[in-house]
Amino acid sequence: MQIYQNTKIASNKSLYISGQTPSKDGVTPQSIEAQTEVVLEKISAALQEHHLTVEDLVKITIYITDVSYLPGLRSKLAEFVGESKPTSTLVVVAGLIDPDFKVEIDGIAAF
Template identity: 35%
Template sequence: MMRHFVRPEGTPPVNGYSHAVRFTGPMVAVSGQIPADAQGQVVGEGDAEAQIRQVFVNLATALAAAGAAMEHVVKLTVYLTDLADLETFRRVRDEFLDPARPPACSLVKVAGLVHPAFRVEVDALAELPAGA
């Protein structure tokens, strides 16, 4: 059972995330997903939208392997090398996650990621559904 506390009284406004998410049961931790395809090739070099989309595809694939799906995500940690990509990130994120039930989220602006062409990396915590 998951319950989203998008904006409890006394907390600042949000833009696509919940201040808290309460859940019960087992969970899965997904390592930072990068903008690389199944062959390890960088996707969308210089193209923030293509990179963000690939990261979410990789995230969904990793979750599925563990028996979960995007709707089970309770927390994201987002690493962006350029905050100018934030609006694009939010738009693409909302294609993969239900904006009415957003996960908790942390955003970190970083000087760089493991590969100089990477603009984004995202890791996640997800609730495992019953029977998974």
């Protein structure tokens, strides 16, 4: 299942979204699917704040702490990006700022 594309032409203005973490209201869910949902909700809110949608995302960078999380992450990401398929980089890291965090995602939108 391909949920990204190798290239995507961007227009003149850009929105850079900082790395979004899976903690909401001081609570971090345990499953990778739930953590990914929280992160994607935050990205969606950042886009909406600027009157943008997931269709405007041209690049995302995903950081996960274990490659075994990939199937759960991909299922949630596929639902989120739909047909828009932004370019994507996946990095497996030794850890994130909080040891309970399994995923962090940042993004770039163009409009």
